[in-house]
Amino acid sequence: MINKTVKNVAEACAGVKSGMTLMLGGFGLCGIPECAISELQRLGVDQLTCISNNAGVDDFGLGLLLQTRQIKTMIASYVGENAEFERQMLSGELEVQLIPQGTLAQRCQAAQSGIPAFYTPAGYGTEVGEGKESREFNGKMHLLEHAFVADFSFVKAWKGDSAGNLIFKGTARNFNPNMCGAAKITVAEVEELVPVGTLDPNQIHIPGIFVQRIFQGTDYQKRIEQRTVRSKQHGA
């Protein structure tokens, strides 16, 4: 088995430089690579282009890198719940590209799969389609969208082994599998790193071939953005 294990997050992030394009998994604060984000903040690399569905909240997730002005361009589908983001966006300090969520996922998936571009109906006839090639298939208009090109992909999984095989948990899976192997180097952080042979091959979500570095994460906060519980009235 090829051993993908690195000692710690510092080793995992080796080679990240200012100006690079990074993919980061997660939906809201669910399934985000917490350790990698902290390390990127510590490294102080800036002028980053970040591809992630959301941009964190003011004091967590990618919000941390916004606080320190390390992000130049944010590519996301939804960026609410972040006052510092709003300030930087309105002042023009931060460039923002908003793209439909399914298109975002598929642009990651296409990069993973070696598909340079694909057609999707999402956004046709809206400002998302402006300047893009369009084409009719089966009587319906579609937009040509391109695979992302990125330097590093940072993902978070529940369990992984030293071969880089990954298993995700619940809805913390989200964009993480689609970003594996979608950049030149994929770094996976896991809540539990287990020896090769421990994981059932039938249960692996992402085979290790898509992962270059894996490490055991530490001190996960796993914050809940919208804690919502059932009440007796109109519960559910």
Place this chain on the structure above:
Amino acid sequence: MALDKFQIAERIAQEVKDGYYVNLGIGIPTLVANFVREDISVEFQSENGILGMGPFPWEGEEDADLINAGKQTITALPGAAYFDSAMSFSMIRGRHVDLTILGAMEVAQNGDIANWKIPGKMVKGMGGAMDLVASADRIIVAMTHTNKAGDSKLLSSCTLPLTGVGCVKKIVTDLAVLEVRDNAFHLVERAPGVTIKEIQQATQGVLVVPSEVPEMLK
């Protein structure tokens, strides 16, 4: 009497049929799950990666790894499945999801919808809305008939940036149920006690009123 948001959700729940896979948007659409008949089988899809979404958890049972697209903590029902975002949108784009229910800021009489951006205001993004409206065969819009300023949200053409073109077929508002076809809003039902005149006054686009317009059934 105009309906409140729970009553709008209750009326929309009647559109949810046995065997449907349903995607619910944020806001009033989320409430629809509360009112679906218990004698039919329906599965709710949330685009962040779950099919078979259950109710909110009881206090103390929240799981940070289990949320809906509104980032709220949820539960998974027996038979639920988790999946990645690309697969989630394969379900949506591939028309495997039977019904999409979402909110809107404006709907036009040709079925155009605007629900993601107000020029000059902070833009939060479209999330999955553009993918949903571009592909769904059945889209129901849940919204108030007029905005906070009292202006109609059912227009001859949208003034806000579009989310999708020619896609909305049905609208349930606090005043009425309407179908969108042949470049017009067709009045189907009115909220209990709401007059046709009130609905006409609140509708800027072309409104077709048949000779009989029943009140909504509970």
